[in-house]
Amino acid sequence: MTDLLKLDNNIVIAPMAGYSDVGFRSICCDFGSGATFTEMLSAQAMLYGNKKTQDMTFRYPTEKCVIAQIFGNDPIVMARAVGNPILDGFEGIDINMGCPAPKVVKNGEGSALLKNLPLAGRIIQACKKEAGMRPLSVKVRLGFNENNITEIAKMCEESGADFITVHGRTTKQMFAGEVDYDSIAKAKQSVSIPVFGNGNVTDKHSYEKMLSTGVDGIMIGRGVVGKPWLIADLLDKPYVISPIEAIKKHVEILRKYYPEQWIVLFMRKHFIAYASAFKGGAKSKIALSTSQSIDESLNILQELYNHFEI
Ligand SMILES: Cc1cc2nc3c(=O)[nH]c(=O)nc-3n(C[C@H](O)[C@H](O)[C@H](O)COP(=O)(O)O)c2cc1C
Known part of the structure; x- marks a missing residue:
């Protein structure tokens, strides 16, 4: 793992809008996740002190490692979000460059940034400067229409990201279709920062398949919704809570x-x-x-x- 982020294990729980609430994250932590992510927080909304966005930053005292995810399209606004005191208590900051939702993409945010790598790089640099001792990570897809994950991973590393998470699909694929494990392996080989693999991990078999790409850690989303005890099952740990x-x-x-x-x-x-x-x-x-x-x-x-x- 990065020097900045020490995790108990290699399973992290994905940012999921509408699902990654403070209660859900806390029980994922009880079942042993190494870290959890908040749902994506609008950097623009944070600038205006939007209450709904602030309410997404609640944090329960027993949560061990929570990474706040932000989205936006402007390096200055994104950096101001990183510096916003409401994110002070989080162990890390993550930039969303993977969201395929049309209302996000049409604003040039989320995975739209994969179509403009120079801007994506400036956003990472600006956020890294503001992050201080907190690790700065980026969550990406394999590309927007086409797969250019090697270029994307290198851009993230060169711009100062401490680690990246790769969802093994392009934006065009949304959430359906096969996860491209070979491309996740390529991303891992192309950079020296840690790489997390993401996509369709729902059981031991898919967990091991993702691990076989050589990634440093695994991010799980839908597989733990309704079933957070899967984390303990994958880690071969007893349940500390039924x-x-x-x-x-x-x-x-x-x-x-x-x-x-x-x-x-x-x-x-x-x-x-x-x-x-x-x-x-x-x-x-x-x-x-x-x-x-x-x-x-x-x-x-x-x-x-x-x-x-x-
Ligand atoms: C309901 C839902 C909400 C999501 N919200 C976010 C989000 O806020 N930020 C983000 O980066 N990805 C978001 N994602 C994508 C997931 O983090 C993850 O990349 C994707 O679901 C693939 O992983 P999985 O197959 O383990 O679910 C969301 C996915 C779902 C299903």
Whole structure:
């Protein structure tokens, strides 16, 4: 790992807008993740003190290593976000150069920066200057339309990134199609900074396949949604908390930061994902998607836990 970022192990949890909340990150940490990422934070919104963005920077005291991810298209605005005191407590800063969402790309942000490597390089340099002792990383895809990952990885290294994460798809591929392991291996071979591999790691087999590319670490996204205990399974570690206790803890942590009615709506997708982890969980999805109370949803999940295998 980089000299700046010491991790307990090589599994990190991906930034996922709408999912990487403080409660979810905390239980991922309990199941042993080396680090987690916040969901992407708009550098522009931070400049204006946007409350919704500030609310995404809550951090629970027992979270060990959390990296704040920012997105934007202007080196000055991005550097100011890095220097914003609300990011002071985070162990690292990550720049989003992988988001394919049309509303982000049309602003020249996220993976659109892969079409303008000189600008991407200036953003990394400006952020690195402001990051101080915190490691500065970049999350990229293989390219925008075409695969030019070697050029992208070298640009990140030359501009001062301390490590990179490579999602093994181009922007054009969005989230579908095969992950290109050979290109992730090429990215690793082309630079001397650490490289994390990302894409479709959902079990031991895919974890080992990603490791076989030679990467220094692995970033997991969708594979842990509804199933954060996968982290302990992959690391061959015992669970320090049972799955049902973890689900309850997820909610309890959110209750420290957000109003109950917001949590009821916000947690629906997480609850449905948790139900999917149980063999008989599919039947409960409708009840969970219309539930008006957290206690009602937790009772449904407790019943699943009592009667079905994970
Ligand atoms: C719902 C959702 C939200 C995401 N939000 C972000 C984000 O905020 N920043 C980012 O860099 N990537 C984001 N991603 C991409 C993931 O970090 C990851 O690169 C992608 O899902 C592939 O990894 P996986 O196959 O392990 O899920 C998101 C993905 C999903 C499914």
